[in-house]
Amino acid sequence: EAQVTQNPRYLITVTGKKLTVTCSQNMNHEYMSWYRQDPGLGLRQIYYSMNVEVTDKGDVPEGYKVSRKEKRNFPLILESPSPNQTSLYFCASSSFLGNEQFFGPGTRLTVL
């Protein structure tokens, strides 16, 4: 089954404790992206990657890192999480020629 998976689905952590949210897709997509969703703000892009080893900032990159060492994986790293990063996070992927992004199930992150 074609899908985007994210882990963990739920995470409660404390300020400053490094964490990684994994994202994996099995559709051989070139483009992958991370969004965060906050009430009243919709979804905003954090980082994106157009292919292996090619990443760039989105609209709200502060406090986040990403890497794209393999085509299928695009982890989101929070090196020193803060409470303002409490949010719902989505990973998405699409093919180079595509016109639709496929979303993962979301990760609910709470930073205390």
Add this chain to the structure above:
Amino acid sequence: AQTVTQSQPEMSVQEAETVTLSCTYDTSESNYYLFWYKQPPSRQMILVIRQEAYKQQNATENRFSVNFQKAAKSFSLKISDSQLGDTAMYFCAFMKRELGFQKLVFGTGTRLLVSP
């Protein structure tokens, strides 16, 4: 930069009735896509309908249809014969048509409640 505006934070409709959700956008691009996504309580993002800007014909998917007014930069979603399962948050989104670059710009969402 592109912006997407959804001016209705919440709407309600009774089962079997028709409801229209509004969306306006601002862009200087001439070639782009517009989308409506549904987010039910499960939080999954589900693509409802897609419109390509160069196509004049309004997109339709079963009970869902859009009214795309390119000159007015308006992209409303009509849901006919509303069902309880349509209760969800609905997001309007814009994507520039550029090979390999597929950033979605979202509106703030409209929460739709369908009641019996």
